[in-house]
Amino acid sequence: MNKMTFDRILVAVDGSKEAQKAFHYAINLAQDKGCPLCIASVFEASQLNVYEALDPKEVQGKRQAFLDQVAGYRAQAEAAGLPEVQCLVAEGGDPAKVIIKDLLQASQADLLIIGSHGDAQLSDYFGSHATYLVKHAPIPVLVYR
Numbered sequence: 001m002n003k004m005t006f007d008r009i010l011v012a013v014d015g016s017k018e019a020q021k022a023f024h025y026a027i028n029l030a031q032d033k034g035c036p037l038c039i040a041s042v043f044e045a046s047q048l049n050v051y052e053a054l055d056p057k058e059v060q061g062k063r064q065a066f067l068d069q070v071a072g073y074r075a076q077a078e079a080a081g082l083p084e085v086q087c088l089v090a091e092g093g094d095p096a097k098v099i100i101k102d103l104l105q106a107s108q109a110d111l112l113i114i115g116s117h118g119d120a121q122l123s124d125y126f127g128s129h130a131t132y133l134v135k136h137a138p139i140p141v142l143v144y145r
Contacts (some may be wrong), residue, residue, distance in 0.1 A: 007102075007141035010038045010088075012099055012133070015069055018115030022144035026113045027080045036084035038107040039073050041066070042095035087103060096132035104137065112137050116145040 013019040013024035023039070030037040043066045045059065051057045070087050077085040090105045105111065114130055134141050 004065060006033055006109075006111045007033050008024075008036050008107065009033075009111045009113060010040055010104060010107040011113040012069070012095075012115075013039045013073055014041060014095070016115060016117070017045045018117055018144070020144075021114075022113050022115040025144050026091075027077055027082065027143075029111075030053055030077075030082055031080065031134075036086065037077055037082050037145060038086040038088060039070065039077065040088045040099055040103040040107065041070050041088075042093070042098045042103075043089065043091040044095060055122075090114070094129075096129035096131075096136075099133060100136050102137070110139050112139055112141045114141065114143055116143050 006029075009026055009030050011023050013023050026037060041062055045053065045063075048059065048062060052062065067089070070089055074085050074087050086107070088106055089100055090098045092098075099112075112133065114133055116130055117128055130143055134143065
């Protein structure tokens with residue numbers, strides 16, 4: 001049996017417990033394979049309620065919290081000893097589609113790691129992001145549960 005090798009791993013995160021599990025798995029796999037890790041996340045301004053969306057300070061605060069969260073992921077990966085950690089962030093649009101269309105290509109990854117479900121409301125599970133990514137990614141996708 002051939003061992004699978006990867007040159008670059010992309011892990012998509014959203015702050016959910018499942019994404020955090022996938023992230024820690026990605027760190028371990030990147031350590032084992034000796035390859036770079038790229039962390040991807042999408043800021044969903046459309047998830048803000050109408051009052052938040054109308055207040056520029058509130059939007060900026062949410063955006064900054066998002067960026068701080070991504071920086072925290074990066075710090076964890078670097079603290080684990082990964083020599084090369086890259087972060088890719090985007091804003092707007094459906095996160096799964098943005099990952100496929102923009103972030104996956106920019107990362108030059110050959111493996112995508114995702115949590116089985118993200119930080120979404122129950123209604124978002126019908127046609128989940130994980131399902132979309134599995135169906136449309138041009139590279140192998142590991143769904144961590």
